[in-house]
Each structure stands twice: as structure tokens, then as C-alpha cells.
Amino acid sequence: MARGGGGSLAHLLATLLLFLLLATPLAVGASEAEVDLAPAEGVSEAVAPDADAQQQHLLPRPLVIELPSARAAEPDADADADAVPTDVRCASWRLAAEANNLAPWKAVPPECVPHVRDYVTGAAYRSDLELVARESAAYARAALPLGDDGRDAWVFDVDETLLSNLPYYADHGYGAELFDHHRFDEWVERGEAAAIPSSLKLYNEVRELGFKTFLLTGRSEGHRGVTVENLNKQGFHDWEKLILRAAGDRKKTATVYKSEKRKEMEEEGYRILGNSGDQWSDLLGSSMSARSFKLPNPMYYIP
Amino acid sequence: MARGGGGSLAHLLATLLLFLLLATPLAVGASEAEVDLAPAEGVSEAVAPDADAQQQHLLPRPLVIELPSARAAEPDADADADAVPTDVRCASWRLAAEANNLAPWKAVPPECVPHVRDYVTGAAYRSDLELVARESAAYARAALPLGDDGRDAWVFDVDETLLSNLPYYADHGYGAELFDHHRFDEWVERGEAAAIPSSLKLYNEVRELGFKTFLLTGRSEGHRGVTVENLNKQGFHDWEKLILRAAGDRKKTATVYKSEKRKEMEEEGYRILGNSGDQWSDLLGSSMSARSFKLPNPMYYIP
Numbered sequence: 001m002a003r004g005g006g007g008s009l010a011h012l013l014a015t016l017l018l019f020l021l022l023a024t025p026l027a028v029g030a031s032e033a034e035v036d037l038a039p040a041e042g043v044s045e046a047v048a049p050d051a052d053a054q055q056q057h058l059l060p061r062p063l064v065i066e067l068p069s070a071r072a073a074e075p076d077a078d079a080d081a082d083a084v085p086t087d088v089r090c091a092s093w094r095l096a097a098e099a100n101n102l103a104p105w106k107a108v109p110p111e112c113v114p115h116v117r118d119y120v121t122g123a124a125y126r127s128d129l130e131l132v133a134r135e136s137a138a139y140a141r142a143a144l145p146l147g148d149d150g151r152d153a154w155v156f157d158v159d160e161t162l163l164s165n166l167p168y169y170a171d172h173g174y175g176a177e178l179f180d181h182h183r184f185d186e187w188v189e190r191g192e193a194a195a196i197p198s199s200l201k202l203y204n205e206v207r208e209l210g211f212k213t214f215l216l217t218g219r220s221e222g223h224r225g226v227t228v229e230n231l232n233k234q235g236f237h238d239w240e241k242l243i244l245r246a247a248g249d250r251k252k253t254a255t256v257y258k259s260e261k262r263k264e265m266e267e268e269g270y271r272i273l274g275n276s277g278d279q280w281s282d283l284l285g286s287s288m289s290a291r292s293f294k295l296p297n298p299m300y301y302i303p
Numbered sequence: 304m305a306r307g308g309g310g311s312l313a314h315l316l317a318t319l320l321l322f323l324l325l326a327t328p329l330a331v332g333a334s335e336a337e338v339d340l341a342p343a344e345g346v347s348e349a350v351a352p353d354a355d356a357q358q359q360h361l362l363p364r365p366l367v368i369e370l371p372s373a374r375a376a377e378p379d380a381d382a383d384a385d386a387v388p389t390d391v392r393c394a395s396w397r398l399a400a401e402a403n404n405l406a407p408w409k410a411v412p413p414e415c416v417p418h419v420r421d422y423v424t425g426a427a428y429r430s431d432l433e434l435v436a437r438e439s440a441a442y443a444r445a446a447l448p449l450g451d452d453g454r455d456a457w458v459f460d461v462d463e464t465l466l467s468n469l470p471y472y473a474d475h476g477y478g479a480e481l482f483d484h485h486r487f488d489e490w491v492e493r494g495e496a497a498a499i500p501s502s503l504k505l506y507n508e509v510r511e512l513g514f515k516t517f518l519l520t521g522r523s524e525g526h527r528g529v530t531v532e533n534l535n536k537q538g539f540h541d542w543e544k545l546i547l548r549a550a551g552d553r554k555k556t557a558t559v560y561k562s563e564k565r566k567e568m569e570e571e572g573y574r575i576l577g578n579s580g581d582q583w584s585d586l587l588g589s590s591m592s593a594r595s596f597k598l599p600n601p602m603y604y605i606p
Contacts, residue, residue: 084430088426091431095431096434099597101596101597103441136404
């Protein structure tokens, strides 16, 4: 950086107004487009790079774009790093993941598995979750619904945001293993995921402030019953809508699927003021929330 | 989260195409607008909230919006947190800052000053910087300029991105003190800021790959001479352009000023493929880079 002049509130307002102007075109024509443009399934990696490179040259866009990197930098990728203790390198890897600096990754780097295990089972993960929840609540109070039309909305992701699947990941190496849909579905069907306490508190607080809550999850429609039951048993009630992945959404990335669903919410007249999720794909894309909160999750990455 | 189906490369392409469609309207009409709409300097905080609340209800927008929170959550804000050691709470505060979860803050929370000092003077900060540089370089190689028109660009912020002002912040409590423009300018005029080694390596690597480098800094035009000299002395050469804040930019937030300058770059035909900065305001806004990299900085926050 280096700083500019003063008048911070005036500048905040100017920034808000700037984004207001930008927001309108942003919402137009998003969700239909990528369905038509999506290349056929199974485009081979050998064919794609050229088209890919062409497109990437054309488009200025945010933090979302995931090019197939030549190879992602891993904690131990550099010779210079040899002198750095593993725990420091793994803390760097975790920080880079949370700040969305990493290329898409499929499993926790092997040397960092113990670090991730200690983190998610210890005080730091809980503390990180609690601080993000407190910041979210402070923002919710400041952004308090003013109208009485009941259209102010807060979007919550479910897994690792409202509910914790730690027992499942404990059985699968805390992110060391490649994701296995079938096994995870079996876990989901048990309906035993526990509430993340700070998220439950935040959930109730935003509801009491007058926000409508939308639960937007990558779980599939077939798991609606068990998901409702699990959420209720854990103290989550009175959501406006629980949105699960329909058959037609199955092949979309989370970023695209969730953007489409947020767009539908906007078209129904909701104003999305807050969004809480453990993945950047819960938060980025189009029809984005006025403010987004990234909960920590070093165990997996969803594009 | 919970995951969807397969076909990850196809999905990446679909996502890229979606953003291509979204990118075009995004760039239109940004930079002039907020100049006209910016409220007069010195709008009092007592007057603003209503207008502010009105606007925030209208606009769906990213991670950027900074409402004046009722009060920002601090590491010690919650009674539940008492049992958590200070260092864990401060690590949570730092993580939340890096993931852009915090409300704007003016100084490091007093109890976290020792934590920040130990971090920035120790191995962890260096390791964090190095990992982000390696991820950036991996992406740069994958996004390699293909055309020979010399229009592929990488934007670098200067302070705490290419050059380190640690000696200055060491003399001012590592972020404990409110920012003092005059004192910081005196430091800048000395021209003694040191290169961040991992950033120098990245800078040279992206140049060698064929990117044009743009240095976009909040430093003012009056510091051009000393900034050029300082950068050269530290090994940074052959940039396409060094953009400093002109008198007319002084009252803009960094987000607005830098968005405008990126827009000018695009209008000149450059494709911004990468952007490296230690502040979210280096990276967010409009005319955003295809991919952005957030370098760590727990010492100050620029809106």
C-alpha cells in the first residue's frame, strides 16, 4: 500500500455508491449463460489449455479463476524452505488457503496432515470460528434490516459452516485422503453432524435481528430429509429456505451453482446482506453478498 | 460445503466463460461515477447512517464493503474467549484479517502487538511471503503470455509488497500507533526501504516470462524520484509504468483509486493477469486481475 487522504466515512459512502453502480450489470445474464457455454463433459486436458489460455487473456476477473497451474507450490516445494520447520511451512500453507492464494488442491499436503489435525482438534480452530462469528454478528447489527418487507437475507452454507463433519474427517485423515462421495454420503445419512456452537449463536442472532436465513448447500436433494432432521436436532430452525443441489445442478462447480441460487433469491426480491461459508466457492461468483465471511477450513477445497 | 459432480476442467472452463460474460459490463462507467457521487468531505457520522443503510440494502457486492460496524469484534470482545490464551486469540485476529473477515481497523489491538511483532520479525512472516510468491510464480508460468503483443500485465503494489517498511513500523509499535502521514513520508523520503526477497524473485520471474509489470502505489506523485531510486537500488528494474497518486487521487480510497488505474490500463489494451498486494484494497474493486495474491500484513489496514 501506502495511504491516501482522510475523510474515511465519505470514502466509504463513495465506495458504496461506486459498487451500487457496478452491481446492476453484474446481476444480468449470469446463470443461463454458462449452461450453454459449458464445454461437453470430458474435454481432455490435452485439448483444453489453448482455449483456456485464450480465454484467460480476455478476462479480467477476481480471485476465483482457477487455472490448472503448472504445479501448485507446496510447503516443501522450494529448496530455500528446507531450513524452515515443518510447522511454520504448514501454517503458511493454511494461511495461504484461507486468503485464497492457493491453486485448487485435492488433499492436504502429506507433511501437513499432523498440523491440520492438531489445528482442527485444538483451541485455534474454535477460536478462529468464534472470532469470525463475532465479526459477522457485529456487521449484522450494523446492517440491521430497516424495512419491514422481510427481504433482508443472510445465506449460510451447511457443512463446516453450520454443521461440523469432523468425526468423518477424523476417520479419513483430516483431509489427507482424496474425497470419496459414497463414504461421505453414508456419513451424511447418519444425520449426526454436530452444530458449530459459534455458528448456531450467529444463526440465531441474525434471525432475531430480522434477517431471513437461507441455507445453501452442496448436499444433494436426496439428502433433504436427513439434513432437515440433523439441523433441527442441532438447534437450527425457522430458515426461509433450504436449498440443495438438484439433479441438474450436479455437474456445476459450487461457485456456479451457488451464484445461480443467489441470483434466484435476488429475483424473488431478497437483498443478500451477509453470507457465511467455509469455502471461497460459497462466497465468490455473481450475485454476491454485500459482505462475505470466510470460515476456516484447512481440510478440503471445493471449486 | 458439500461437493458436486466431476468434470473439473470442464467446470473451470465454464466458470471462466461465465466470468468473461460478467467482466465486460463490470468495466463500464466505474471511474467517473464515484467522483460525482462522492459526498462532500466531512459528512458527519451522525448524518450518514441512514443514507448508508439505504444504499447497503440496494447493493449486492463482494467482500469489499466496509460498513461502520456497531463495533468491531476484538480478540477479547467475548466473555467466552477468556479461557483462550492471548496468542491463540491474536492468531485468530491475524487470520481473520488475512481472510478479509474483519471490519476496517485503525491499529493493531493492544493485546496483539507483541504477537504481531514476533510474527513480522520471525520466520513465519518470511515463510508466508515465500509461499505466496511461489504460488504466484506457479500461476504466472501456467498463465504464460502467449501473444507477442506485449499486453499481458502483472500489477504489483509497492509498500509491504515489493518493499518492506519494517524499520519504520518497528519504531512505531508494529501497528500499535495510529498512522501518521508526515512521519511515514519522512521515512519514505529516506529511500531506505528494503526489497522483500521473495517478491524481488517473483518480480524478475514474471518479467522474464514476458509480463509487463505495473507498479501501482498509494505513495504520492511527489515521492516519484525517491521511490524510483529506492526501487532501483533494491533491484527492481524495467517496469512498464510506476503509477503514483496524483493530487486529484488523494481523497479516494485505495480501492477506488487502484480500480481506476487498472481500468486505464485495460483501456490501453493491457490484460491484467496477476496482481500482488498486501491489502485487499490493492486487489478488490473493479477491473480486477484474473487472479489476485494477498501478501500477509498484520500491521495496518487500508480501505
